[in-house]
Amino acid sequence: MAKQKIQTMGVSHAIQRQIDRVSYLFLLPMAVFFVCFVLAPMVIGIFTSFFNYRMGVFDFNFGKNYLQLFTDKVFWRSMRNTIVIVIVSVPLVTIFSLWVASALNEKSMGTTSFFRGVFYLPVVMGTVPVVVVWKWIFNSYYGILNYILKALNFMPQNMRFDWLGEKSTAIWCILTILFTTSIGQPIVLYIAALGNVDKSITEAAEVDGASKLRTFWQVKWPSIMPTTLYIVVITTINSFQCFALIQLLTSGGPSYSTSTVMYYLYEQAFTYYNYGYANAMGVILAIVIAAFSALQFKSMKTE
Incomplete structure (x- = not known):
C-alpha cells in the first residue's frame, strides 16, 4: 500500500514538473520581449546617462549630466x-x-x-x-x-x-x-x-x-x-x-x-x-x- 502511494506521488510530481515546463514555455516569449525591450533599454539608459553621449561621441563625464540638470x-x-x-x-x-x-x-x-x-x-x-x-x-x-x-x-x-x-x-x-x-x-x-x-x-x-x-x-x-x-x-x-x-x-x-x-x-x-x-x-x-x-x-x- 505504501509502495503504491510512493509511486502515485512520483507520477504526480512528474506531471507537475511537465506542467511547469509547459507553463514556462508559454511565458518565454513575453519574458524575452520584457528583457529585450523593457529591461535592457532601462539598464542602457541608466548606464549612458553617465556619459557625454552624442553623435560620434561617447565619453564618461562622471555624472555631469545630472549636475547640469540642476x-x-x-x-x-x-x-x-x-x-x-x-x-x-x-x-x-x-x-x-x-x-x-x-x-x-x-x-x-x-x-x-x-x-x-x-x-x-x-x-x-x-x-x-x-x-x-x-x-x-x-x-x-x-x-x-x-x-x-x-x-x-x-x-x-x-x-x-x-x-x-x-x-x-x-x-x-x-x-x-x-x-x-x-x-x-x-x-x-x-x-x-x-x-x-x-x-x-x-x-x-x-x-x-x-x-x-x-x-x-x-x-x-x-x-x-x-x-x-x-x-x-x-x-x-x-x-x-x-x-x-x-x-x-x-x-x-x-x-x-x-x-x-x-x-x-x-x-x-x-x-x-x-x-x-x-x-x-x-x-x-x-x-x-x-x-x-x-x-x-x-x-x-x-x-
Whole structure:
C-alpha cells in the first residue's frame, strides 16, 4: 500500500514538473520581449546617462549630466509644468470619473452602455484625431470657442485670441484636452467596480436610515478602493508622461510654457542628439514617478 502511494506521488510530481515546463514555455516569449525591450533599454539608459553621449561621441563625464540638470532653467520649467499637470489632472479625473460612474450606476443598462461608449470614444479614436478637433476649437481665426465667446459678448467682435499661443492659456488648454482623453477608462472601471458591490449591503444600510452619501462612504467606497488606487496611479504615470499632446499642439511653446519633461527629453535626444543628457532626464523622471506612486500606495493602503 505504501509502495503504491510512493509511486502515485512520483507520477504526480512528474506531471507537475511537465506542467511547469509547459507553463514556462508559454511565458518565454513575453519574458524575452520584457528583457529585450523593457529591461535592457532601462539598464542602457541608466548606464549612458553617465556619459557625454552624442553623435560620434561617447565619453564618461562622471555624472555631469545630472549636475547640469540642476542649473537647466528649461528643465525646471518643464518639471514644474509636468507637476502642475499631474496635480491638476489626477484629482479632477478621479473625482469626475467617480461622479459620472455613480450617476450611471443607477440608470438602466441601455443608458449606462450609451454614456460609457460616449466617454470612452476619445480613447478609441486615438490622440491625433482628438488633437485635430481641439485645434479647430482653439483656432484664433475660425475656432468655435472664439465664435461662441463673441456670440455671447464675452469677447470683442474684432478680437482673435490665440488660446494655444498665449503663455497664460496654453497650459490650461493642454489640461482640458488631457482631461477629456483621460476619463474614459476610469469611468468604465468605476462602473464595473460599483456594479460588483453587494446590493444587499447597500439596501440594508438604506433600510437602517443611512443617507445616500453615508451609504456610499461607508459601504461602496471601501469596496472600490483597489480600483481607485489603480486609477490614481495609472493617471499619475500617464500625466507625467504627457508628450503627444504637447508635440502635436504647441511643441513646448510659447517659450517652453507648455514643455513637459517628456517633451524636453525628446527634444534633447532627437533634435539636439544629446542622448546622455536626455537619459539623465529619464532617470530623474522615473525616480519622481516612483516617489509619487509610492506615496499614493502608502496614503491609500487599506487592510
